[in-house]
Amino acid sequence: MNSASSGRWSELASPAYLAASLTLMLAAAIFAFNAFLVSTAMPSAVGELHGEAYLSWTLTVYIVASITAGASAPLLKARFGARRCLFVASGVFAIGTLAAALSPSMEMVLVGRAVQGAGEGLVAAIAFALIPQLFPSRLVAKLFGAEAIVWAAAAFGGPVLAGIITEFISWRAAFLINLPIVAVFLVLVHVAVPQEERNYDAGLFPGVRLGLVALGMMAISVAAVALDEPWQAALVVAGAALCLTVAVRIDLSARVSILPRGAFSLSSVPGLGLWTIFLLPLAQSVTGVFLVYAVQHLWGYGPAVAGGIGAIMAVAWSTGAVTVANFDGMGRRLTFISIGAAVVVVGLLVSLASMAEHLLSLVMLGQLVIGLGMGIAWGSLCQVVMETYPEGERDKASALLPTLQSAGYAAGSAVFGLVGNLAGFATDPSPEGLRFAMVAAFIAAVLLAFPPLALTLRMGRIHRAGPSA
Structure with missing residues (x-):
């Protein structure tokens, strides 16, 4: 096709x-x-x-x-x-x-x-x-x-x-x-x-693996919303990571797997792509966790204005996605992925500056730049993962994409909630305390945005070197 x-x-x-x-x-x-x-x-x-x-x-x-x-x-x-x-x-x-x-x-x-x-x-x-x-x-x-x-x-x-x-x-x-x-x-x-046609040899329902996934994600979510002690939350997140690691290992040895072959490999384009699908939303999720709250409590605007500023990202995302959709070819897609990931880093830096300098105009600009970067990268990233897997594995790879995206957002909520609490978000409600916590959270987001950028650059190098595994 x-x-x-x-x-x-x-x-x-x-x-x-x-x-x-x-x-x-x-x-x-x-x-x-x-x-x-x-x-x-x-x-x-x-x-x-x-x-x-x-x-x-x-x-x-x-x-x-x-x-x-x-x-x-x-x-x-x-x-x-x-x-x-x-x-x-x-x-x-x-x-x-x-x-x-x-x-x-x-x-x-x-x-x-x-x-x-x-x-x-x-x-x-x-x-x-x-x-x-x-x-x-x-x-x-x-x-x-x-x-x-x-x-x-x-x-x-x-x-x-x-x-x-x-x-x-x-x-x-x-x-x-x-x-x-x-x-x-x-x-x-x-x-x-x-x-x-129904495939009756598709394997039994993977109850143990899905149970471990549910347990891991619930633990991450609990750490994000229900635990006040930062180190207690960190322990829960570590336990969640262990559950998810065990689930992946069981899946790799299963006769019929949930994950596509070579999932999360660091030596192939689709494996690196799956990591990026998880890590890029994780870094970007800091805006979903804190931005609307910060606009309301640092600048004093109501829910309508704060929500409108939050929606800037969606418009910018669609603008970026529509723009890159006019170009075709694997090489161009990989270039767009790297450019988009770099733009997200820039947007997070702008958002960090907005919190440090207390400038609402930079908040809006940061939303615009982050959304534009995600729009440039996201569709190309999903398409590259879909099309670099062989036909027999494509269903698994494609179906995994929205699940990984949601997992990235959930993990990001836990990570940035933990960082914010360590910086005093839950204990110092003053504007100065809140601003310090926001700066800490956005510093963490900038740092976490560099690994997916590095992965996208590696995807391009592997593609130029020859066919992916």
């Missing part, structure tokens, strides 16, 4: 690809709008149900369930086919949405959020696995560009829509916005996703 010619944006809307384009863009929309809808409506839910102690857990259980379900996607897709998996996963997401929206207590909201996360994680992973199956190489970058536009629209429209519905109807109605989106998605799946 590869083509040497450069694709055109109009091809995404052509009869051959329109249904598939809409399906995968809507898969991105389910995740994006749900994230922004819930973040806006959840404080009202917490207030009504008197569940302030559970606010952070509404995200924690969602992320853990999403990552765990996403990790199972390659085997489930092989055993049951993509269409069946998407039907079931969408139904699970809808059930979780209903459970959360109709909950009489915060405990039931948490159950609904966990079910939502499991459904969304599987939808995202299967959707990524379908990209190289449904689209020729020349259109993949443009599809990622279109999905980035969906994210930008969700970043601005989601909070506004959820805010209006929450204020004039209820937070429960805001949650239920997901249901018509899922209904349209199911119709598109029926039209666009081909029926596949």
Whole structure:
């Protein structure tokens, strides 16, 4: 399905690809709008149900369930086919949405959020696995560009829509916005996703491996949101790393693996790409952890302005993604990946300066530069990983990408939460104390952004030296 010619944006809307384009863009929309809808409506839910102690857990259980379900996607897709998996996963997401929206207590909201996360994680992973199956190489970058536009629209429209519905109807109605989106998605799946033969030799459900993944991610999330003692949090993170390492080792020796062959190898382009998929969001996640809070408490703006500044990144991301989507070729993609990673480093340095110098203009510029860098790098990075794996491993590699991205964000939340607490974030609420903690967190982010930059440069050198392993 590869083509040497450069694709055109109009091809995404052509009869051959329109249904598939809409399906995968809507898969991105389910995740994006749900994230922004819930973040806006959840404080009202917490207030009504008197569940302030559970606010952070509404995200924690969602992320853990999403990552765990996403990790199972390659085997489930092989055993049951993509269409069946998407039907079931969408139904699970809808059930979780209903459970959360109709909950009489915060405990039931948490159950609904966990079910939502499991459904969304599987939808995202299967959707990524379908990209190289449904689209020729020349259109993949443009599809990622279109999905980035969906994210930008969700970043601005989601909070506004959820805010209006929450204020004039209820937070429960805001949650239920997901249901018509899922209904349209199911119709598109029926039209666009081909029926596949079931592979009954795809292996047993990897319960032990997924259990270790869930345990590791839960430990990381607990360290991020529930532990006050910094060294206690560090110990939990170390235990989580051990769980995930054991899960990977078990998977490498399994007859049917979750991970693609050579995953995380430091001597191949796709192996380095998988590391970058994890590490780049980890470094960038400092903005998601602290930026909106800092704008509110250091500059005194309300949630609307702070959220708008936070959304600058989504617009810049889509701009970068659309720009690089007009170019094709493996060499160019690898160049874009390195350029994007370098731009992210620059953006984090600008953000660090904004905290050190207390300049809101630099906060906005930092958001713009970081988003632009991520947009330049991300679609090319995902496409390189997909296309450098052999056909038999491509489903596993593609499905792993959104799972690794989410894991990177979760790990980043834990790491920067730990750094912030060590710098006094939880103990010194004064503006000076908060600014010191922000500077420490952004210094850590800059340092953590250099390893993925180095990995992207190594990817380019390996490619120029010869075919990847």
